Amino acid sequence: MQMPPQPLADDPPSIGRGSLSITPNVVLNSSVEPHPCVSLVPDKGSDSELDSDDDLIPYDMSEDKELKKTKAPVYIRDCIEVLTGSEDADKWEVTMEILEILIQRNSAAAQEVSVELAKVLLHLEEKTYIEGFVQLRQRALVTITVIDPIPVAQYLTSQFYSLNYSLRQRMDILDVLALAAQELSQPKTAGKSQAPSTQSLCKQILPGNHTSQDWRKVVEERIKNKTRRFAKGPSQAEPACGPNEFSSVAGHFFFPLLQNFDRPLMTFDLLGDDQLVLGRLAHTLAILMFFAVNTTAAAVMGRALLEFVWALRFHTDLYVRQGLLSSVSSALLSIPAERLLGDMMEELLETQCWLADVAEKDPDGDCRSLALHNLLLMENLKKKLETAPSF
Template identity: 70%
Template sequence: ELLSSMLEGVKCHLDSSLPHVRRLGMVVAESISSRVNTDGPVLKFQVKIVMEYMSEIPQAPASFLHLTRRPSSRAGLRPLFSLSFGVIPGASQGAFPGGASPALLADARVRVDDDLIPYDMSGDKELKAKAPVYIRDCIEVLTGSEEDVDKWEATVKALESLVRKNPAATREVSVELAKILLHLEEKTFVEGFVELRQRAQVAVLTTDPIPVAKYLTSQFYSLNYSLRQRMDVLDVLVLAAQELSYPKSHGKTKQPDAQKPCIQVLPASDSPKDWRRIVDERIKSKTRRFATGQSQVEQTFSPNEFNSVAGHFFFPLIQHFDRPLTTFDLLGEDHFVLGRLVHTLAVLMYLAVNTVAAPAMGKALLEFGWALRFHTDPYVRQGLLSCISSVLLSVPAQRLLEDVAEELLETQSWLGDVLEKDPDGDCRRLALQNLLLMENLKKKL
């Protein structure tokens, strides 16, 4: 029984991370085993004792050692072990270094770490991870399994600016980057994460509109997407269309040339042919000019970039709305997403004013609205009425009468019914607005 208890103590000491505790366990084990098991083999660790007072331990009685467990005063640290010594027969205080007793030496070793004063780190600056400088490095960080949270956060914050500064590199991986951002989830708390991800998506879409728009619109009707992701696709398409449709103007303020009156000394001239120049210069010097209004601004405009890509944003969204999927049914229980889709189409139609695809988009949108005119959700009906307003404002009046004259007459009749019978006040207001637009359209013709 004594040998079994000794072996448990040896295991406890050998598992310690402190070298002197391990050495002490080996020495005590050798001493105890040599006295307990006198006839059989004894433990031999073949360890060299460095401390001078440890040379007295093998000759001491086996009962003088007591290993006590003392809890550490510091939270989070493993419990420390202290050794209390009994009185060794025949041993004097001079046998130990400095004349101190072994109990005092052991307690001093234990208290050394507890007495350390913690370093003041309040003034230290936190080292932040550097953001990647290349698009492909961003992709590796966002898709990798590396648990570097600081680097991941820096990448999310810097991605939009990198995309806009490196359009050529972005076009090489635009679809892959759009896929990553669509599925990107927040690993750790990042302030404004949703907005940062959305702005990065808009930057990728405006940098390479056609392939990215094809990918996003195809994913809107795909399987295994949440309703939140589908609405994110609609939001990104609208924001990118707004950015592309607004002309990029760089205003330069031109200050008016205000000439101050001054005294001019005219040189003497004997030639009579210079009289006209002299008179003109004198009149010019005595003329006072006053600037009126604000400074004039010269603006350089660029073409509407949405003109060539409007169809890629619009037509894929309007094609498959009536095809229910296993987890997605626009005409069924997912009518809120249908309402968002209808409002998105209205915005895209409005932004397509003066574009080549506007007449075709207007005709398709009127047919789309006619199929859903009796929908029970007022939010969907409001979106349909907004679509009609966008068509009337964006498509030239002449093209409307040439291409969709019959559809306009049917729409006008339906608007009258909505104005009289629809229970929703906003729907009635939008119907009245559309009827006034139609009247103004007739007056222009």
């Protein structure tokens, strides 16, 4: 009988299921001292450190503007493509901001696409928010009208009485024509035109009580200039002189606006509900007449304007009546006295009777005052013609 083999001395003892596991006792002596407890209660001195941040003054970032990486167009045709088809908001905004400058720099190229550009701008709607979008669009329209006045004026006046236009677009047409006429009538000095007083003109166009006051100042200034005074003193600087570029194109601005004012359209009735546009039309005609002073077309324009006033003299709207009285002022200031008292004596007498009635019975004080100034201007014109030497 053989004995089972004995385990070698070097072999580790076998550990059975019930045997105990012998693990050497190892003591880890940590050299790191335990951290003391951190107090969550803030010190009394920390309040002063936190309060010290209140003394810092923040930067004023109200005038900061975001840098735009979009490249601006270089050619006017590129601007038309962007405004009609591009969906890039940044590119669209840059184009609107640079358009007026491009028209002024490239007048020859602008004349080639003047009517097309005017059509795009007239129908242009704001795709994204742009600060001053209305002014940018208006300035571009005025600039292209000044660069190429006859074709653009013919297009704008033809669209004023067309269908499918909003009242806002029709009034935009009147504003652009008036502002362009003002710039064209400005004398040129050293190759540059004088800066037009756009704000004063807008006060005359927009509804409100400023209109009669502005025209009263015009009448008083003209009467003052025609009064002879003898006094010693330093001579005043002479104003800049130059040709009136509006004189050759005034008819294209003026007469088309008078053609269909009494013909109602399906969505546009000047003699009906759209009396606000009628008042704006009367003021615009007065402004165009005023800028046509000393031109060959002034007498013909004045006669047509007085007929327009006579047809609407009993209108009940205040703004319309103010526009009609302003039109009379423009005619008296722009037409030579000999033509007024000679060729248009009948129209002048009828207008004088109406002005006397307005000065006495009109419920509005501004209308009465403006009618009195017109009557005074008529008397001064008669005296001037009577005292003028005959040759």
